[in-house]
Amino acid sequence: MKPVPFAYYRPASLDEALALLERYGSDGRLLAGGQSLVPALNMRLAAPAALIDINRLPGLDGISLEREGLVIGALARHEAVEASSLVARHAPLLAQAMPHVGHRAIRTRGTVGGSVALADPAAELPACLVALDAVIRVVGRGNQREIPAVNFFRGIYTTDLAQGEIVTAVVVPPIRLGWRSRFDELARRHGDYALVGLAAHCRLEGGTIKEARLAFCGVGPTPVRALRAELALGGRRSSAEVLAEAGRALDADLDPPGDVHGSPALRRHLARVLLARVIAKLVEPCHGRH
Ligand code: FAD
Numbered sequence: 001m002k003p004v005p006f007a008y009y010r011p012a013s014l015d016e017a018l019a020l021l022e023r024y025g026s027d028g029r030l031l032a033g034g035q036s037l038v039p040a041l042n043m044r045l046a047a048p049a050a051l052i053d054i055n056r057l058p059g060l061d062g063i064s065l066e067r068e069g070l071v072i073g074a075l076a077r078h079e080a081v082e083a084s085s086l087v088a089r090h091a092p093l094l095a096q097a098m099p100h101v102g103h104r105a106i107r108t109r110g111t112v113g114g115s116v117a118l119a120d121p122a123a124e125l126p127a128c129l130v131a132l133d134a135v136i137r138v139v140g141r142g143n144q145r146e147i148p149a150v151n152f153f154r155g156i157y158t159t160d161l162a163q164g165e166i167v168t169a170v171v172v173p174p175i176r177l178g179w180r181s182r183f184d185e186l187a188r189r190h191g192d193y194a195l196v197g198l199a200a201h202c203r204l205e206g207g208t209i210k211e212a213r214l215a216f217c218g219v220g221p222t223p224v225r226a227l228r229a230e231l232a233l234g235g236r237r238s239s240a241e242v243l244a245e246a247g248r249a250l251d252a253d254l255d256p257p258g259d260v261h262g263s264p265a266l267r268r269h270l271a272r273v274l275l276a277r278v279i280a281k282l283v284e285p286c287h288g289r290h
Pocket of ligand 1: 029030031032033034035036037038039074100101102103106107109110111112113114115117118120122123124125165166167168191192193194
């Protein structure tokens with residue numbers, strides 16, 4: 001199928017893009033990497049009157065270390081995030097997660113801003129941003145906001161973005177001493193969206209997990225913090241018994257959906273497997289160190 005005809009704009013500035021969004025209202029759609037929007041247009045699942053291509057907006061594709069943390073521009077491609085030495089050092093969770101996003105061809109076009117604005121419940125980046133307590137920067141006509149990731153993702157493909165707002169960056173706060181992170185997921189094939197994914201960010205002392213932040217993807221309408229499992233791990237040295245206890249706590253944290261890819265029971269099982277695997281990896285180099 002071919003898309004419904006649309007007007008095409010390629011603004012040269014953020015002001016111009018915002019003015020176009022205001023002019024078209026809900027009939028205007030931003031085009032970033034196009035990895036989700038273009039298939040939706042082709043299948044006529046979306047039929048906007050105007051496409052506002054933001055790929056040439058200046059200054060939105062950078063990755064820089066600022067006082068407030070690691071700032072990743074909305075137009076940074078997944079591939080750039082994956083390859084960035086700043087990300088590897090200051091947000092290793094994102095560097096670990098990126099290779100799981102689709103295939104390389106998709107990662108060369110897909111953007112950070114597109115991924116957070118799309119808010120796919122199985123996407124890796126939103127879960128990582130929740131685990132890292134990151135914020136999403138957005139601008140509108142005459143306003144700008146910083147929205148904590150935990151409040152940004154509101155439901156399936158639904159965010160806190162208001163009509164006429166554009167995501168400009170995500171900001172990952174500086175990682176404090178002793179915090180380590182790990183991402184992993186289980187999918188049917190590499191490159192598929194996750195059946196279950198886990199972004200774990202924990203404060204360790206030796207082999208003891210002092211604090212844990214666990215954000216799952218693929219198990220609910222938004223990234224899901226596993227608060228009971230976090231409590232079960234907190235202040236304890238990782239062991240088979242502790243991991244089993246945290247796995248049981250997960251049952252109360254998660255209420256996964258069933259679909260053609262897997263039942264709720266399968267997803268619960270995979271979440272427990274993933275939790276044990278991720279925590280074991282996370283504490284691995286710490287055992288024996290005090
Ligand atoms: P686009 O497709 O251009 O836009 C998506 C939506 O976001 C549109 O509504 C658009 O208007 C809006 N938007 C874009 N940028 C902004 C902005 N700055 N501010 C406000 N709104 C904006 N993703 C994963 O996370 N994990 C996967 O495993 C995965 N697998 C994939 C497999 C395939 C085969 C394909 C085709 C895609 C896959 N994706 C996956 C999605 C892809 O990687 C992109 O991250 C995602 O589609 C959105 O990024 P984009 O830049 O392509 O956005």
